[in-house]
Amino acid sequence: MAEVIIRGGTIVTMDPQWSLETGDVACRDGELVQVGGRYVPQEHEYEILDAEGCAVIPGLVQSHVHMCQTLARGRADDLELLPWLRDLVWPYEASLEAVDMAASVRLACAELLLGGTTAVLDMGTVRHTGEIFAAAQGAGLRATSGKVMMDEATPDIPIPLREDTRASLDESHQLRKEWHERAAGRLRYAYAPRFALSCTRDLLEETAQSARAAGVRIHTHASENQSEIAEVERRTGLSNIAYLNEVGLTGGDVCLAHCVWVTEAEREILRETGTHVSHCPSSNLKLGSGIAEVPELMEAGVPLSLGADGAPCNNNLDAFVEMRLAALLHKPRRGPASMRAPLVLRMATQGGARALGLGDQIGSLEPGKRGDVAVVDLSTEHAIPASNPYSALVYAARASDVRHTVVDGEVVVRDRHLLTLDQAEVVSEARARAREVFTRVGRTA
Amino acid sequence: MAEVIIRGGTIVTMDPQWSLETGDVACRDGELVQVGGRYVPQEHEYEILDAEGCAVIPGLVQSHVHMCQTLARGRADDLELLPWLRDLVWPYEASLEAVDMAASVRLACAELLLGGTTAVLDMGTVRHTGEIFAAAQGAGLRATSGKVMMDEATPDIPIPLREDTRASLDESHQLRKEWHERAAGRLRYAYAPRFALSCTRDLLEETAQSARAAGVRIHTHASENQSEIAEVERRTGLSNIAYLNEVGLTGGDVCLAHCVWVTEAEREILRETGTHVSHCPSSNLKLGSGIAEVPELMEAGVPLSLGADGAPCNNNLDAFVEMRLAALLHKPRRGPASMRAPLVLRMATQGGARALGLGDQIGSLEPGKRGDVAVVDLSTEHAIPASNPYSALVYAARASDVRHTVVDGEVVVRDRHLLTLDQAEVVSEARARAREVFTRVGRTA
Structure with missing residues (x-):
């Protein structure tokens, strides 16, 4: 494999010492081999990416997205979580259909990589999970995904999404065997029970056991909305996170999206078990869910990361939008010095990497890690003359300022053009x- | 003057009927002459702007910015309002110096027009107000601005900013005579007492009288922060907006930035007097000020508009960022159906136009109005396949999606390039x- 050399930027390493470097970031065979200083190519073939005026940062990681939902962007505004799920x-x-899923995931990948x-840690739907992996592989995204599981018989759930407990588990195991660690490790499987309300206790318990036996992650939603929490409590007699804890769905291998409404006792469960929380500020605002107490979770030592959730509840899949919002949203309650820019950038890099179980492979720019890098132009009219790169990245830059994106040492975006997909076709x-999809939705509604 | 024809987009007119049109938007001699349908050029010279895949919208209006502060972007993070003012x-x-002011305003204009x-309704600083107008004129922005007034002897205020009451008023009158309605009406003067705390009662009262006698606007800050409000109450015995009302600084010709903390009685004053409120959501979050009760103000019938405030407290000057935030921020408290996209776009167009006293000239695309237009690409990976243009504009589009910008019939941005300024030089x-400025700040600090 050719070498890739990113030249001339300010390197925001996000390593444990918060080092800022200048010079080159070099990848060989997908691995970072040098960070800072002048790199002398070792191979015959190499590619140089110009980073003049840019910040060179670890590729951004989103720990909660639904790439399958991208075709519904702009179709589900102004609804609360439960009607939003049921009606749209x-x-x-x-x-x-399979072909729609492929189109939805390709569109998501295009937006994600260009930004x-x-x-990502992605949640699919009940069917067509293979299409998600295949499309992510084609786009070159590093994707941990899984088939959604929803075996609780609820009248609200449309028939094509209703699952038998055994079939849901068996299909999940099968998909795991098929896709986990495919594409040289870029693809990984995560079990994805949708949320407590859509799953039986049996399914949740077996999921926890199976995931642990196979050494893969578990990805679910928790405590996004007060009606959801009240219903879990009515059914189980426990608060949502206490229930998840009881069935085995907490721990360092679990990522819970949202956690907007968490009691002090639940925060203590998250801390003790090292459960990852994916903060999704745009989505939590748009669905009217609330504002998660992220500074408190951070102070308690709960591992935090960021996610855009799905296009119908955001309506972007944009890590810059989520970073800026995560930095701003908590300041009125906790003061303007809370959620400083470097801490937020850490959520979007190291935090996400750890939520995916990849903290030793991605999330910072250090020799030996994989070559996942984003090059962000900070010399625009809307970001200069900020002298602090963390401030410029979190408060002023936009996804459209991303000049190059590299995944596993492969250049997937160069000079703002996606190389792995035909953008016009996507x-x-x-x-x-x-x-087509919404014509079908209209017919069955 | 040549004609400008914007061809092939979806025209979001923002007229009172919320009309959506297709076809051409045509300007002649700076005036809109046709909105929708096919326009046949009447002049020998004409320019066609391609709007295929775009929304054609009224130029966005920001009713509270500080273009003089743009050079301080990224230099004042993590501070509350009063220390933010005092220390930075x-x-x-x-x-x-004059040359710094010109550079700061040109940078602001570049970001604003490209977005x-x-x-804008802009607030200057004590000195160099002429540089603001000259730079805005060069850039082609429609700018209502004014010299800041701050004659209250406060130890916190640096000596170069301290003003004598008479001198402050006289200089304001002089600037008004010099700049109001210059540049074929694109430039207008507004009196700009900084806020209640930085001004004497005499100054505020004479400002109100003079502005009214001259028929120009008044622009100030109000009730942004609880410490500010407490201090006004301590000094005057009145709540902030009641005090402003007493000195004459309420009314349909007044725009108050922020109004984060407003009592029910104060809301009633705003409603009764028709005082304009400029909502600045990013700034209010970043300084930890709070979240204004905008849905309540809207329901009460208080005229609302949007502003980015200044680069050091935002850190952008981006109407799309403020629209998205204004749409999202109030939903957790007021429900997901509050602050729907069309209402927010109206704040950023008609609302802003009215705050500037230009409701009959700009803020909607209707024949007879001035040719202030923005063309926004909605066919990007991050905005499709939304079928509702309001949703796409408010929830998904970005400033960098602006393809063309026209002010008073003059094309100032074409194909994302600024025509009135040299971007690299800016x-x-x-x-x-x-x-240079921060070297001087460092020496005096």
Whole structure:
């Protein structure tokens, strides 16, 4: 494999010493071999990416997205979580065919990679999980994904999404065997029970056991909305996170999206078990869910990361938007010095890497780690003359400032153009498939 | 003057009927002559701007910015309002020379115009107000600005910013005569007492009288922060807005920035007097000020608009960022159906136009109005396949999606390039001047 040399930027390493370097970042065979200083190519073939005026940062990591939902962008505004699921998102997911799923995931990958996100923890829907992996592989994204599991018989759930407990588990195991650690490790499987309300206790318990036996991650939603929490408590007699803890769905291998409403006792469970929390500020605002107490979770030592959630509840898949919001949103309550820019950038890099179980491989720019890098232009009219790169990255830069994106040493975006997919085709295909899907949704609604 | 024809987009007119049109938007001699349908050029010379895949919208209006502060972007993070003013913004403003002011305003204009903002209500600093107008005129921005007034002897205020009451008023009158309605009406003067705490009662009262006699606007800050409000109450025995009302600083010709903390009685004063409120959500979050009760103000019928405030407290001057935040921020408290996208776009167009006293001239695309237009690409990977243009504009689009910007019938941005200023020069000059200014700030601090 050719070498890739990123030249001339300010290197924001996000290593444990918060080192800032200048000079080159070099990848060989997908691995970072030098960070800072002048790199002398070792191979015959090499590629130089210009980073003049840019920050060179670890590829951004989002620990909660739904790439399968991208075709529903702009179709589900102004709804709360439970009606949003029942009236729009579930009928949409139930109407997806394999070809729609592929178009949805390709559109998501295009937006993610163009915006400097190199790795995601993704949740699929009940069907077509293989299409998610295949599309992510084609786009070059580092994706941990899994089939959604929802075996609780609820009248709200459309028939194509209703699952038998055994079948849901068996299909998940099968998909895990098929996709985990494929594409030279860029693809990984994570078990994905949707949330406590959509799953039986049996399913949750066996999921926890199976995931642990196989050494893969578990990804679910928790405590996003007060109606959801009240319903879990009514059914189980426990608070949501206490219930998840009882069935085995807490721990350093679990990532819980949202955690907007968490009691002090639940925060203590998260801390004790080292459970990862994915903060999704745009989504939590848009669905009217609330504002998670992230500074408190951070002070307690709960591992935190960021996610855009899905396009219908955001409506972007943009790590810069989520960083800026995570930095701003908590200041009125906790003071303007809370959630400083470096800490937020750490959530979006190291925090995400750890949530994916990849803290030793990605999330910082250090020799020996994988070559996941984003190069962000900080010499624009909207970011200069900020002299502090953390401030410029978190408060002023935009996804469209990403000049180059590298995943596992492969250049996937160069000079703001996606190299792995045909952008015009992604856009026209997504539009065509969205029209088809919503025609079907209309017929069954 | 040549004609400008914007061809092929979806026209989001923001007229009173919320009309959506397709076809052409045509300007002749700076005036909109046709909105929708096919326009046949009447002049020999005409220019066609391609709007395929775009929304054609009224130029965005920001009713509270400080273009003089742009060089301080990224220099004042993590501070509350009063220390932010005392420790950073005032020393910065006191250190500005004329050449720095020109660089700061040119940088602001570049960001604003590239991001589709065509008109602003701006607040200057004590000195160099002429440089603001001259730079805005050169850039082609529609700018209502004014010299800041601060004649209250406070030990915190640096000596170069301290003013004598008479001198402050006389200089304001002189600037008004010099600049109001210059540049074919694109430039207008507004009296700008900084805020209640920095001004004597005499100054506020004479300002109100003079502005009214001259028929120009008044622009000030109010009720941004609880310490500010407590101090006003201590000094005057009145709540902030009641005090402003008593000295004449309420009414349909007044725009108050922020109004984060407003009592029910004060809301009633705002409603009764038709005082305009400029909501600045990023700034209010970043300084930890709070979240204004905008849905309540809207329901009460208080005229609302949006502003980015200044670069050191945002850190952008981006109407799209403020729209998205205004739409999202109030949903947790007021429900996901509050602050729907069309209402927020109206704040950023009609609302801003009215705050500037230009509701009959800009803020919607209707024949007879001035040709202030932004063309926003909605066919990007991060905005498709949303079928509702309001949703796409408010929740998904970014400032960098602005393809063309037209002010008063003059094309100032074409294909994402600024035509009125040399972008590279604006950037290098801003960097150089910021270094100089902060070297001076460092010497006096």
